[in-house]
Amino acid sequence: MAKIKPSKGAPYARILGVGGYRPTRVVPNEVILETIDSSDEWIRSRSGIETRHWANDEETVAAMSVEASGKAIADAGITAEQIGAVVVSTVSHFKQTPAVATEIADKLGTNKAAAFDISAGCAGFGYGLTLAKGMVVEGSAEYVLVIGVERLSDLTDLEDRATAFLFGDGAGAVVVGPSKEPAIGPTVWGSEGDKSETIKQTVPWTDYRDGEVARFPAITQEGQAVFRWAVFEMAKVAKEALDAAGITADELDVFIPHQANERIIDSMVKTLKLPESVMVARDVRTTGNTSAASIPLAMERLLATGEAKSGDTALVIGFGAGLVYAATVVTLP
Ligand SMILES: CC(C)(COP(=O)(O)OP(=O)(O)OC[C@H]1O[C@@H](n2cnc3c(N)ncnc32)[C@H](O)[C@@H]1OP(=O)(O)O)[C@@H](O)C(=O)NCCC(=O)NCCS
Numbered sequence: 001m002a003k004i005k006p007s008k009g010a011p012y013a014r015i016l017g018v019g020g021y022r023p024t025r026v027v028p029n030e031v032i033l034e035t036i037d038s039s040d041e042w043i044r045s046r047s048g049i050e051t052r053h054w055a056n057d058e059e060t061v062a063a064m065s066v067e068a069s070g071k072a073i074a075d076a077g078i079t080a081e082q083i084g085a086v087v088v089s090t091v092s093h094f095k096q097t098p099a100v101a102t103e104i105a106d107k108l109g110t111n112k113a114a115a116f117d118i119s120a121g122c123a124g125f126g127y128g129l130t131l132a133k134g135m136v137v138e139g140s141a142e143y144v145l146v147i148g149v150e151r152l153s154d155l156t157d158l159e160d161r162a163t164a165f166l167f168g169d170g171a172g173a174v175v176v177g178p179s180k181e182p183a184i185g186p187t188v189w190g191s192e193g194d195k196s197e198t199i200k201q202t203v204p205w206t207d208y209r210d211g212e213v214a215r216f217p218a219i220t221q222e223g224q225a226v227f228r229w230a231v232f233e234m235a236k237v238a239k240e241a242l243d244a245a246g247i248t249a250d251e252l253d254v255f256i257p258h259q260a261n262e263r264i265i266d267s268m269v270k271t272l273k274l275p276e277s278v279m280v281a282r283d284v285r286t287t288g289n290t291s292a293a294s295i296p297l298a299m300e301r302l303l304a305t306g307e308a309k310s311g312d313t314a315l316v317i318g319f320g321a322g323l324v325y326a327a328t329v330v331t332l333p
Pocket residue numbers: 036037038039042043046047122161162163221222223224226227260261264289319320321
């Protein structure tokens with residue numbers, strides 16, 4: 001048997017830079033009330049959401065990603081040519097093929113970086129981060145760009161009371177690269193396909209194409225079932241990620257849960273018994289639920305406002321359609 005040379009990676013990986021892009025149009029709850037019977041007070045008290053951003057025609061999945069990535073690359077202090085792989089997590093890119101990642105890799109000016117899309121709903125950022133860490137440590141890429149990007153306004157039924165107020169658009173990106181110290185903990189992740197009906201696209205594209213339904217497909221959910229699952233099961237997963245990283249709640253500086261709903265966030269904070277000193281991301285208030293983009297967008301904002309700082313220890317957890325989830329402890333860039 002011929003001897004194959006092993007690949008040579010870095011001892012550890014870390015997030016080196018983060019960037020975000022929020023569409024220019026800010027949409028207050030009043031706009032949502034034009035199409036559903038609700039109230040600003042109900043939306044705020046049930047979800048925490050006050051405003052969200054909706055993309056215009058120019059703010060495509062690729063365009064928003066390029067903006068967020070440019071900032072992340074600059075923040076990491078590297079150049080686009082140094083990026084060895086581009087991983088894009090999205091459920092709202094409307095071309096089955098090719099992957100939007102290749103267009104983004106080209107527009108950024110990478111040197112033919114490997115590029116692919118993944119579909120892991122609101123856990124997509126954690127899934128991408130886990131892949132990136134693996135690539136850096138294994139040696140197939142020195143620097144990996146992980147992007148979470150959504151145009152959920154394209155997939156929102158504005159007449160659906162259960163979802164019309166929830167979703168927003170945007171892109172968040174991080175650069176993952178080599179580190180001498182561990183800075184991305186073990187990932188606790190998984191899927192529960194037996195609950196796949198609780199958050200889903202209403203009908204397959206082909207039903208719409210074939211005229212079987214008149215309405216363009218949208219994301220729908222069983223609000224209460226999702227809420228219960230998130231509150232009870234995801235707090236356990238978050239705790240497992242802390243344990244796997246060997247970190248106690250007292251040692252944590254920042255908590256960045258998926259920005260689904262502020263009541264879910266509050267409940268997790270309580271169950272995890274996070275001390276008051278832990279800075280909790282509440283970007284959902286002004287960004288809504290941007291699925292795969294929500295964690296990097298929230299991370300970017302906490303660092304930009306000074307509410308969190310470089311070197312802080314943060315617990316991140318994403319969860320959503322699949323159902324899927326991913327949690328890990330990271331050192332902030
Ligand atoms: C969507 C969500 C806010 C709805 O809240 P809820 O309390 O479960 O709402 P329900 O559907 O049980 O309805 C409760 C009441 O509110 C009313 N209601 C439902 N939607 C409403 C709306 N948009 N505006 C005003 N009232 C509404 C219902 O008619 C019902 O009224 P009733 O008690 O008089 O019958 C909540 O289920 C939730 O946050 N789920 C998780 C969503 C999420 O984060 N998803 C993404 C995960 S990745």
